[in-house]
Amino acid sequence: DIQMTQSPSTLSASVGDRVTITCRASQNIDYWLAWYQQKPGKAPKVLIQKASNLENGVPSRFSGSGSGTEFTLTISNLQSDDLATYYCQQYENYPITFGQGTRLGIK
């Protein structure tokens, strides 16, 4: 199975900050990686697929990069609305696996 390791597990930042979340895969997954945002009390929403492709309607302050085994989600100019838990997911192979999540708080 491909293990997905996210860091950090929790993060607190101020409005306007640039935030980076890392996801590492235990083996090569090319660019078959998605990022999801789950706001409190809501269902997760896909932000990015194929490592760097922004979904329609997602603010441009979100960006993804990486390939192979190391990936990053960057939020530029952090907004209070970005308070959420963020998950990565590999979809290169079965079993589908997710990172354990990064809880982002706003200072």
Next chain:
Amino acid sequence: EVQLVESGGDLVQPGGSLILSCVASGFTFDNYAIIWVRLAPGKGPEWVSSINGGGDETNYPDSVRGRFTVSRDNSKNTVYLQMDSLRAEDTAVYSCTKSDCGSGGCKLIDYWGQGTLVTVSS
């Protein structure tokens, strides 16, 4: 608007069974694979099952294979998850999700339901 509404979650004793349902709307149902994912407190999401658009191809992780069965009724836009021999570690919120394509190999999720809570406890 894509909507996925789960139901059937409940408190069940270890060894018991439960059937979850997911009613979908807002897209051509039989064109897309449906993936069940569960989320337990303090843990990341865990993939539970997948079924292709036609309903003839399913996939499961080792943790539930042989205990869980996914099926779909395309005439009712509904997917079912039959869960047998339930264990305490199956306790989680179970979410029905839509994949971005229809085959059994489709593994990218583009929409999630809110989920239904399954608690396995005596």
